[in-house]
Amino acid sequence: MAKKVLKKLEEDDEYRHFEFPPFDEAKFLAHEFEQTSATVIAFLLAIVLGVVSYLVTRTPLGALGGLGAAVVLIVTTPWIVQRLRPQSTEYTKGEWAALLLMEIFGWMGIWFLLSDLVR
Numbered sequence: 001m002a003k004k005v006l007k008k009l010e011e012d013d014e015y016r017h018f019e020f021p022p023f024d025e026a027k028f029l030a031h032e033f034e035q036t037s038a039t040v041i042a043f044l045l046a047i048v049l050g051v052v053s054y055l056v057t058r059t060p061l062g063a064l065g066g067l068g069a070a071v072v073l074i075v076t077t078p079w080i081v082q083r084l085r086p087q088s089t090e091y092t093k094g095e096w097a098a099l100l101l102m103e104i105f106g107w108m109g110i111w112f113l114l115s116d117l118v119r
Contacts, residue, residue: 050110
């Protein structure tokens with residue numbers, strides 16, 4: 001049975017003549033640079049957001065004020081990134097989701113870290 005399958009694969013011209021498409025190294029590197037730049041922007045926004053949330057938490061507004069400030073900045077993050085990096089229009093939904101999740105978890109980590117360290 002295996003011989004028949006192998007013989008059929010060998011006879012199939014589609015598999016024999018397959019070639020990988022050409023790899024555009026310049027386009028790949030440009031896209032990776034864009035992703036790195038957007039990641040740095042999201043990380044910096046997470047740091048700012050963590051510090052602002054901590055400072056708002058120490059006011060009478062409390063944790064809900066810090067959470068409200070975070071929601072506003074996280075919702076506006078795509079707008080900020082698009083203004084700073086014009087080529088961000090080429091990002092996929094997965095790349096946007098990764099940036100937003102990194103910002104959310106970075107914000108929470110910094111906010112909790114500051115809340116525990118500074119009392």
